[in-house]
Amino acid sequence: LLPILEFPDPRLRTKAAQVDPAQVTSPEFQGLVDDMFETMYAAPGIGLAATQVDRHLRFMVIDVSEDKSAPMVFINPEIVSSQGKRAYQEGCLSIPGIYADVTRADTIVVRYLDREGKQQELPAEGLLATCIQHEIDHLDGKLFVDYLSPLKREMVRKKLAKARRHAA
Numbered sequence: 001l002l003p004i005l006e007f008p009d010p011r012l013r014t015k016a017a018q019v020d021p022a023q024v025t026s027p028e029f030q031g032l033v034d035d036m037f038e039t040m041y042a043a044p045g046i047g048l049a050a051t052q053v054d055r056h057l058r059f060m061v062i063d064v065s066e067d068k069s070a071p072m073v074f075i076n077p078e079i080v081s082s083q084g085k086r087a088y089q090e091g092c093l094s095i096p097g098i099y100a101d102v103t104r105a106d107t108i109v110v111r112y113l114d115r116e117g118k119q120q121e122l123p124a125e126g127l128l129a130t131c132i133q134h135e136i137d138h139l140d141g142k143l144f145v146d147y148l149s150p151l152k153r154e155m156v157r158k159k160l161a162k163a164r165r166h167a168a
């Protein structure tokens with residue numbers, strides 16, 4: 001399992017670099033993808049961005065199915081269109097115990113390279129669209145708490161500091 005960075009770790013603010021398409025089929029990269037799926041399922045989570053495990057490359061793994069039956073890899077993802085708005089109570093594996101409503105586009109089309117390095121274009125809506133947008137934010141060093149008011153974000157910081165003190 002790969003350790004997941006936790007807020008306010010500054011490494012979570014790193015902007016990830018494009019993946020070299022020639023690297024995608026290498027054993028090293030494929031091994032990292034496998035490790036990320038294992039880490040995500042163990043958390044458990046439905047998405048995990050490479051940034052969260054301190055690998056600053058533009059890719060993420062997602063599986064919104066109930067039974068781990070729909071693993072998806074998005075490499076160098078870019079949203080090419082987005083429509084509508086939808087609020088969803090988001091959590092984040094890097095900000096444990098904090099949940100808040102975040103409004104994002106309801107329907108998107110995302111262009112990316114798949115696990116074989118093949119260019120794909122996928123329409124997504126609902127939870128999958130929310131998750132894709134949440135993970136791409138990670139690759140840009142953004143966290144869902146950035147969408148909260150400064151007051152609310154301060155409350156989050158205090159709550160996490162307190163939880164860390166009690167855990168120590």
Ligand SMILES: O=C(O)C[C@@H](Cc1ccccc1)[C@H](O)SCc1ccccc1
Nearest residue numbers: 045046047048090091092093094131134
């Ligand atoms: O930290 C992450 O990126 C994993 C996130 C992905 C996510 C957050 C909000 C909304 C959709 C996806 C989650 O912590 S995975 C845990 C989870 C499970 C079911 C529904 C929502 C979140």
Ligand SMILES: [Zn+2]
Nearest residue numbers: 091092093094
């Ligand atoms: Zn997250």
